Amino acid sequence: MGMTITEKIFAKASGKDKVIPGESVWLDVDVLLTHDVCGPPTIGIWENEFGKEAKIWDKDKLVIFPDHYIFTKNHHANRNIEILREFAKKHDLPNYYDVGTDRYKGVCHIALAEEGFNLPGTVLFGTDSHTCTSGAFGMFATGVGNTDAAFILGTGKIWEKVPESMKFIFNGEMPEYLTAKDLILQILGDITTDGATYRSMEFDGEAVYSLDMWERMTLCNMAIEGGGMNGIIAADKITEEFVKARSNKPYEIFKSDSDAVYHSVREYDVSKLAPVVAKPHSPDNRASIDEVKNSKITKCYIGSCTGGKITDFRFAAPIFYGREAKVPTFIVPGSTDVDRQLNTEMYKDKTLKEVFADAGCIIAESSCAACLGGPADTIGRSEDGDYVVSTTNRNFPGRMGSKNAGVYLASAKTVAASAVSGVLADPREFI
Amino acid sequence: MNNIIVGKAFVLGDNIDTDQIIPAEHLVYSLTDPEERKKYGHYAFSGVPPAEAGLPVGNTAFIEGEKTESEFSIIIGGTNFGCGSSREHAPFALKEAGAQVILAESYARIFYRNSVDGGFIIPFEATEKLNDKIKTGDKIKVNIDDCKIINETSGESFSLRPLGDVLPIIEAGGLFEYARKADMIKK
Ligand code: SF4
Numbered sequence: 197m198g199m200t201i202t203e204k205i206f207a208k209a210s211g212k213d214k215v216i217p218g219e220s221v222w223l224d225v226d227v228l229l230t231h232d233v234c235g236p237p238t239i240g241i242w243e244n245e246f247g248k249e250a251k252i253w254d255k256d257k258l259v260i261f262p263d264h265y266i267f268t269k270n271h272h273a274n275r276n277i278e279i280l281r282e283f284a285k286k287h288d289l290p291n292y293y294d295v296g297t298d299r300y301k302g303v304c305h306i307a308l309a310e311e312g313f314n315l316p317g318t319v320l321f322g323t324d325s326h327t328c329t330s331g332a333f334g335m336f337a338t339g340v341g342n343t344d345a346a347f348i349l350g351t352g353k354i355w356e357k358v359p360e361s362m363k364f365i366f367n368g369e370m371p372e373y374l375t376a377k378d379l380i381l382q383i384l385g386d387i388t389t390d391g392a393t394y395r396s397m398e399f400d401g402e403a404v405y406s407l408d409m410w411e412r413m414t415l416c417n418m419a420i421e422g423g424g425m426n427g428i429i430a431a432d433k434i435t436e437e438f439v440k441a442r443s444n445k446p447y448e449i450f451k452s453d454s455d456a457v458y459h460s461v462r463e464y465d466v467s468k469l470a471p472v473v474a475k476p477h478s479p480d481n482r483a484s485i486d487e488v489k490n491s492k493i494t495k496c497y498i499g500s501c502t503g504g505k506i507t508d509f510r511f512a513a514p515i516f517y518g519r520e521a522k523v524p525t526f527i528v529p530g531s532t533d534v535d536r537q538l539n540t541e542m543y544k545d546k547t548l549k550e551v552f553a554d555a556g557c558i559i560a561e562s563s564c565a566a567c568l569g570g571p572a573d574t575i576g577r578s579e580d581g582d583y584v585v586s587t588t589n590r591n592f593p594g595r596m597g598s599k600n601a602g603v604y605l606a607s608a609k610t611v612a613a614s615a616v617s618g619v620l621a622d623p624r625e626f627i
Numbered sequence: 628m629n630n631i632i633v634g635k636a637f638v639l640g641d642n643i644d645t646d647q648i649i650p651a652e653h654l655v656y657s658l659t660d661p662e663e664r665k666k667y668g669h670y671a672f673s674g675v676p677p678a679e680a681g682l683p684v685g686n687t688a689f690i691e692g693e694k695t696e697s698e699f700s701i702i703i704g705g706t707n708f709g710c711g712s713s714r715e716h717a718p719f720a721l722k723e724a725g726a727q728v729i730l731a732e733s734y735a736r737i738f739y740r741n742s743v744d745g746g747f748i749i750p751f752e753a754t755e756k757l758n759d760k761i762k763t764g765d766k767i768k769v770n771i772d773d774c775k776i777i778n779e780t781s782g783e784s785f786s787l788r789p790l791g792d793v794l795p796i797i798e799a800g801g802l803f804e805y806a807r808k809a810d811m812i813k814k
Contacts, residue, residue, distance in 0.1 A: 341741035351806070
């Protein structure tokens, strides 16, 4: 009996020849990620358990990106960044990306990819539920709480149950109006928010391998919205090219065996799929754009780890070009690299940033911003009565600010089409 | 560890997310300061819509008035308990409120791990749907060794899935205590 890609990585990281779904193993962790919200309590637990003078298991393997509550006057939020700064100084951390310096990056999951921390075959744990994003690189990546993170910080090890795998195959050629966001929202509508609990979600098929790394990250990012432990896509030439341009560290490519055992397999023909949204207040509340178009909206938002990558802005720019946003529209580059690209990449005679600015969009500095609401002075936060169309990943009540607001999750193309229409709109009418 | 837990049930629906367990606005309090941490108990389950709190009747406060501890120590959930963010404050808040055990059909993975590894609360998986069979206020007896529960109010009994690999961590009181016992880390 063969093994899935996730099972092979578990076997390697636990020093075994073979692992079976359901068994618990101790994994050697290659990278631990944390940020300004969960970093400070993790450090607190670690110091408490291992002592104030304890040593981090491996400084090179700890990566800290402040990204959640950044541009705010909130005292508690700024106290958190102060704690990270002092910790980084005390331990002379090589991978701390402080805000207010040239090193500042923005949203951790995008920054991990840009800085070359994502390597096929490796194991990444992070104190953020969307750590599963990095599975796009053919690695095992998942979120944990602060106690688990503190344990890793001291030992480099953590227990995990070997997950069963679910396979999602996308066949056919991606139509121009479709994006990875549409694919994952399609899946979530089918399996619901606990359809993949404790399981691995493996994505496969020619349509998936036609996507660039950023789009593959969008697919894996929302595995957690189905309850998934991880999302994963086997590495290929596109992965290797991306990785080699950013890292010279060794990696190992694993692929699922043809006789690997899956919990379930679902197949889709992308040429038959239409753009979809997730209606308020759950990511699995799927509707086709035909069912919801012309619905009332009051705000548009393009940003976050799942919808603030350069590809998302490339999708949106042609729709904004020469048009005007009819509702307040926020453009939040996921990272400072993305921000720089918006200044240099052209669409026709304008930079992407000029396209958005000329359409009347509000362009913010890179961070998580209003994706999770944030302190009261966070840019783009939803207010009572708002209907937001957003490229983010969660639309639970209150997630983007007000509990009395509704959020539609959609692709950057659908958000752009809606922004210039002033109502929920079908991107196919603009392509 | 006490292998028999007896207490009153507080019944909730499916998909109780971490925002309902402890809303994000309350995550600012210190987890170590003995006075400040009590606030987590006070606000436990404060994000649950009132009509769905304390089923089947609803509109039952988990925490009364200005109290920081609940009269209910047995939480009955449905599927996907603890979904949403990775915040460890969620099981912490339940512990602070005096809850000892959750009986639900299924859990979101991160919440489950946080409950076990932090040593906060025991997340038992029930073998059947319980939140339509047990009523808020029922007296429940949980036998950890037998994986059985008895509803002393109605006389019904139900079985639980064995805790399996996580039992030794729960018995030790959390991941760090477990690792010390197993000589994985220094005492
Ligand atoms: S952008 Fe949103 S989903 Fe992504 S890490 Fe930040 S808060 Fe979480």
